Amino acid sequence: MSAVDVQGVYKVFGHKADAAVEMLRQGRARDEVAEATNTVPAVIDASFSIERGEIFVVMGLSGSGKSTLVRCLNLMHPPTAGTVSIDGRDLMSLSAQELRRMRAEKISMVFQHFGLFPHRTVLENAGWGLEVRKVDLVERNRRAAEALELVGLKGWESSYPGELSGGMQQRVGLARALATDADVLLMDEAFSALDPLIRSEMQEQLVSLQQDLQKTIVFITHDLNEAMFLGDRIAIMKDGRIVQIGTTEDILQAPADDYVRSFVQDVDRSRVLTAGSVMEEPLAKILVREGPKAALRHMRERQTSGLLVVDKKRRLVGAALDDDVIAAIQRGEHSLDSIVSTGVATVSPETPLADCLIPSAESRLPLAVVEDGKLLGVIPRVTLLTALGRPNGNSEDGAAASSAAAEDTPATDDTTGTEV
Numbered sequence: 001m002s003a004v005d006v007q008g009v010y011k012v013f014g015h016k017a018d019a020a021v022e023m024l025r026q027g028r029a030r031d032e033v034a035e036a037t038n039t040v041p042a043v044i045d046a047s048f049s050i051e052r053g054e055i056f057v058v059m060g061l062s063g064s065g066k067s068t069l070v071r072c073l074n075l076m077h078p079p080t081a082g083t084v085s086i087d088g089r090d091l092m093s094l095s096a097q098e099l100r101r102m103r104a105e106k107i108s109m110v111f112q113h114f115g116l117f118p119h120r121t122v123l124e125n126a127g128w129g130l131e132v133r134k135v136d137l138v139e140r141n142r143r144a145a146e147a148l149e150l151v152g153l154k155g156w157e158s159s160y161p162g163e164l165s166g167g168m169q170q171r172v173g174l175a176r177a178l179a180t181d182a183d184v185l186l187m188d189e190a191f192s193a194l195d196p197l198i199r200s201e202m203q204e205q206l207v208s209l210q211q212d213l214q215k216t217i218v219f220i221t222h223d224l225n226e227a228m229f230l231g232d233r234i235a236i237m238k239d240g241r242i243v244q245i246g247t248t249e250d251i252l253q254a255p256a257d258d259y260v261r262s263f264v265q266d267v268d269r270s271r272v273l274t275a276g277s278v279m280e281e282p283l284a285k286i287l288v289r290e291g292p293k294a295a296l297r298h299m300r301e302r303q304t305s306g307l308l309v310v311d312k313k314r315r316l317v318g319a320a321l322d323d324d325v326i327a328a329i330q331r332g333e334h335s336l337d338s339i340v341s342t343g344v345a346t347v348s349p350e351t352p353l354a355d356c357l358i359p360s361a362e363s364r365l366p367l368a369v370v371e372d373g374k375l376l377g378v379i380p381r382v383t384l385l386t387a388l389g390r391p392n393g394n395s396e397d398g399a400a401a402s403s404a405a406a407e408d409t410p411a412t413d414d415t416t417g418t419e420v
């Protein structure tokens with residue numbers, strides 16, 4: 001069962017909303033329908049499911065319907081048509097009282113302009129969502145304090161919002177949502193008013209909180225870099241419709257149309273793409289017990305001057321370089337133990353490509369992508385540069401660049417593990 005399930009949702013503002021939905025369903029254009037019925041079709045036929053623990057980002061230009069869509073999820077805007085279910089319960093079928101409870105316990109909203117009360121302390125502000133639910137004061141303060149600690153505001157409980165920076169105020173807004181312990185957080189441009197440094201700090205904090213708390217988050221933004229940093233999946237809206245839903249990777253590699261492509265063009269690929277998304281199967285690797293002679297043979301076969309050394313569980317042990325291997329053979333050694341160097345440049349699958357450049361430049365071997373000690377893959381320098389060089393996955397340029405790269409390296413398999 002999905003945490004949030006949206007099926008065929010329309011939200012049309014205006015008196016003739018139902019007639020407008022009917023026309024839209026018949027395939028009439030949005031502008032035409034708007035004019036004929038004197039309505040604003042803000043959300044048109046939206047369908048998607050969000051899994052528990054997912055960060056689902058909705059992005060699009062101003063006026064594309066993002067805020068309206070997210071307000072449909074807690075029925076702040078009741079949809080004109082379609083269904084919205086939270087934890088499998090159709091919200092429209094709930095009584096007014098059940099809906100109030102669902103909103104109070106399951107869904108919390110964080111706004112762009114914090115919505116803090118200036119004459120209440122930080123603690124009181126953080127506990128506000130609980131106050132609305134009539135949670136008693138002691139419990140309220142306990143949970144508010146806990147939430148403030150989570151967002152790094154321990155010690156500020158008795159301050160007033162005016163004494164806090166914008167970033168800190170936004171944290172109070174976030175703490176307020178977290179204090180309610182709602183499973184689903186709706187965040188509408190929550191970080192858009194913050195200056196860039198604080199904004200990226202907040203993004204990192206949200207991702208890290210999400211790791212621990214496993215909330216389901218619907219995050220609205222008009223900023224693609226933010227969308228790609230935060231989103232497990234991204235829905236892109238245009239003129240009320242969702243034109244594409246996918247992972248960052250999906251969208252970068254295959255933008256659905258020119259509108260999406262125009263967003264993607266501005267993306268800093270080096271910040272968005274991660275080591276895990278471009279790594280390749282390590283070919284130049286050897287089991288530690290295979291020994292120097294086997295190492296030499298592997299290197300000859302793969303025309304490479306070094307190998308990554310792994311154990312039977314594919315844990316990275318180190319690297320063996322050609323000079324050392326030859327020296328070990330001359331000394332009559334049968335094991336790689338004496339020559340395995342441990343200074344292999346490693347990155348994690350989540351490392352942005354921007355942070356791979358220096359280690360890659362300084363390393364003789366392809367970068368090793370390692371998680372929990374295990375070798376997941378490698379990034380040869382040529383792969384790194386190719387990934388960064390393509391401005392745009394599916395555009396003409398991109399296609400040309402990638403096929404050119406493929407032609408330059410006809411024996412892709414052999415070169416993959418080679419020092420570059």
Ligand SMILES: Nc1ncnc2c1ncn2[C@@H]1O[C@H](COP(=O)(O)OP(=O)(O)O)[C@@H](O)[C@H]1O
Nearest residue numbers: 013040042060061062063064065066067068069
């Ligand atoms: N309460 C409302 N009444 C009438 N039109 C509205 C209302 N709220 C939003 N709209 C219109 O719906 C469209 C989508 O708005 P909105 O959801 O706020 O977009 P976004 O959040 O992507 O900027 C816009 O044309 C906007 O003017």
Ligand SMILES: [Mg+2]
Nearest residue numbers: 066067068189
């Ligand atoms: Mg909006």
